[in-house]
Amino acid sequence: MEKFDVIVIGAGVTGAMIARELSRFELSVAVIEKESDVCMGTTSANTAIVHAGYDPVPGTLKAELNVRGNKLWDQVAFELDIPFKRTGDYVVAVGDDEFKKLEVLFERGKKNGVLGLEILSKDKTLSKLPYLNRDVGGAIFAPTGGIVDPFQAALAPMENAVINGVHLYLETSFIDFIFEGNKIIGIKTNNGEFLSNWVINAAGLYSDVIMHKANIHPEFKITPRKGEYYIFDRNEFAIPDVLFPVPTEFSKGIMITTTVHGNTIIGPNSHEVDDKEDTSNTREGLEEVYKGASKLVPEINLRHAIAIFAGLRATGNARTPNPNIDYHHDFLIEAHPQLGLLNVAGIESPGLASAPAIAERVVELLKDSGLELKEKKDFNPIRKPRKRFRDMSNEERAQLVKENPLYGRVICRCEYVTEGEIVEEIHSPIPAKTYDAIKRRTWLGTGRCQGAFDTPRVVEILSRELGVSPLEVTKKGSGSYFLLRKTKEVENG
């Protein structure tokens, strides 16, 4: 049986960033993930924003880790080759009443230590963002806000962790803890048992279920909150800015933002659901998203939408550790040294922004709990940068194609993803073995044709590179086959 110093449950952005931080030390670390790839839960479907930090209530963990995480993102993105842009973001007030509420956010931001916040008048807002609703009352501008590739936010640190010795077990679901007396000594999974001194619970939507198995915080509950989105064809409708409405108590509201590739996104709405797997879009939800976004920008034409998706937030009910603050949806990050369990739960927005700081905090907690942390001499903080044909100059493209002709064959016509990039990802340290795994790594199939052109070609490449029949190739693992049988003609030769 494998024995580790630390097991991390969950390979979303939180688990991946934690694994990477742990890989700096002389520790044996395993990450288990129930899905067929890294980044398939909450991290795969969100707004992809590195929040500035003016939104969380001052004094909460969310506020502290958001602001700290935001500062860490430049370094993390640089070392791990994660597409990240510090675009700045706006909170747009529609009407005078909302404008007054901006003051509150502005003061919160100052208390939280967010630098450079500015309140813009109506005229200044409209001159910077001329496409806005004419009734806008003004805006806050936060220069430290940014956008990130949400998939690479988890994939890149996980790959770096693997390069630095972390073991990743995919399609491995937690079943229960193994106890020796009152101490957790390992976990049972569908893939066998793993022994470990520490277990870190970064299981996102399932983090409550897991901690309850150890009889910790029986009152803690994750309530999935669904958010739905539209993505637009950048050639038809592109708003290059990150625009929030004035938030409510429960949500930052339906916003308009852009991906790192320039596709406008609108969403999310926010509705509690019972099922932790219910990432389905609904007619009503999509309508609500459209109406909400139209409040900021009236000229949204759904004809130019190219994709819809829905994600689930892992909303917890943890009280802020500081007893003077009455806030009940904070991150829950705490170590139980006697038990050997560390929970990282209720990581909803601003979880992506906070992730590097959460990982840092986890290491501090482990250290305070007595885990010996000796830095590895040969830790390599750099992930091998990817060649992205789309982002290259023509000279660079010419050179690349000369070196390896596979980079000359464009497989995704909308996003210009080449065969060379796909093959590299299939054979990368965390191999991309499904269509969606390639999609998350390269953004193939995310453009205006939504994979209609590339799908047959990618099935062929996956089949060739993995040495399996095209009938074995899946969209996202577990039974999601593209093809069900050969045609009669082929079958009968």
Place this chain on the structure above:
Amino acid sequence: MDKYDVVVIGAGPGGLAAAISAKKEGAESVLIIERDKEPGGILNQCIHNGFGVEIFKEDLPGPSYAERFVTEAESLGIEFMLDSMVLEVTPQKKIYTTSKWYGFKEIEATAIVLAMGARERTRAQIRIPGFRPAGVYTAGSAQRFVNIEGFMPGKRFVILGSGDIGMIMARRLTLEGAKVERVLEIMPFLTGLTRNYVQCLQDFNIPLQLSHTVNRILGKNRVEAIESVQVDENFNPIKGTEEIIPADTLLLSVGLIPENELSRKVGVKMDTLIQGPFVDEEMQTSIPGIFAAGNVVHIFDLVDWVTEAGFTAGKGAARFVKETKEKSDLVKLVPGNNIHHIVPQYLKKDALQNGPIKLMMRVIKPMEEKVWVELSDGKNLITRKLERYVRPGEMVILTVPQKAYDDVKKAKELIVSIEKFGG
């Protein structure tokens, strides 16, 4: 850099016709760039009949229809660059392409024909709620899997949209032993050709439900069922009419959109109603010398009409090339063997009418022997002069005598080279 009179982007029926007519109408060098491995475009996967009734008065399958044009293009000496993607077209008519076989290339054209065809509308454009499992395909991708790759994407189908590709696929899949449960059409009328309805649906007892759409996709990993719903006159679902249809695959045949990414990038004016470029009667776009043919302009019903539009565009391109050549009164001076550069770079065609002209140049490397400095039109020598040596530090001068007037006038380009005296 490679140069062509006419470059056609796309080797589907529109592009093939345009290339053929451009060549026949006098364009000397014609290149077709195609992103697929074979020319013919979408016709290659349309193995059913129904092509050529107007043009050939014959009822051909798609690949045979394409083959006739490919054969003709090849016999006319039209060049093909296959498995190659055009990344950009500039208003100066430079074309950037990339390919596994030819590398990254810059190509210059006098005239360009845009013939990129169309793409299929996606699920988001019709906003179908539910999960995003495997088993949702555009009718065209499914057709490629079945007819080109030899694989069935499903066993039990629901088809959304009564477009032609969807109906044709309904028949094809049934013949392959699959069950097509239903064709749903949101409009209160058929959107494809009546003949396809009769031959593909009626003859195979496949039900068509008008004023119906997909309400929801069920199944998280692979499609498990499709929920259909009836819609009112404003296309809103009517509550209580939902029906769950067990199926493992949903095909979308909900229309085509002209594929105009390159057209937009180069800046031709676009008709936002049909999402194609504005064209005149020659199929010329708002940029002189850039033409458009086929579904890139608007969605055609029959391929025969695409071919016809291609002929028109190709003829226009040839006319443009001819006029450009006539208008051009400059001949380029091209540095040949061991010549670094020449000044002037161009001569007017009638430059010698007022007397001889001095060409000034530098050589690339020294040659310490007797050499000829030769001016030719690429084939015939026009004039030459003997030098005892040439050195990069010393300018070489060649005077073109007045008697070369006719040679210069008819030359397409003028080349100066240094050649060994004895050679």
